C-alpha cells in the first residue's frame with residue numbers, strides 16, 4: 297500500500313499539485329478501501345482528521361482530473377473509486393436495488409471481453425474509447441435468498 301501511495305504522490309507532484317495534509321489522507325483512504333465511496337462517505341471517514349466537506353469535494357476534483365480515482369454514476373448518485381494502481385482494472389458494477397450494495401465483477405475473463413468490446417467498437421465505429429463504465433442492476437444473491 298505504501299508503494300501505491302508513493303506512486304500517486306509522485307504522479308500528482310509531477311502534474312504540479314502540492315501534497316497537502318488532506319490530499320494525503322484522501323489518497324490513503326482510496327488506496328486502502330478499494331471501495332466505491334460517495335463524497336459524504338469520504339467525509340465521514342476523514343472528518344476526524346480535520347477535513348471539511350468542501351475540502352473533500354475539492355480534492356475529489358483533483359484526484360479525478362489526474363486519473364487517480366474514477367467517477368461512476370448510479371441512480372444519479374456519484375461514487376468514486378481508485379482507478380490507477382488498483383488491483384481491479386476494467387470491471388463491471390452490480391448495484392442491488394434492495395440493499396444498495398455495489399459489487400464489482402472483476403476477473404480475467406470479464407477484463408478480456410471488455411477489451412474485445414472496446415476494440416470492436418473502435419474498429420467498427422471509428423471512435424476512440426477512453427473509459428468504460430458498466431453498471432448492472434438487480435437483486436443481489438443475499439437479498440434474493442432472504443426473499
Ligand SMILES: [Zn+2]
Nearest residue numbers: 392395436439
Ligand atoms: Zn441486496
Ligand SMILES: [Zn+2]
Nearest residue numbers: 332377389400
Ligand atoms: Zn468498481
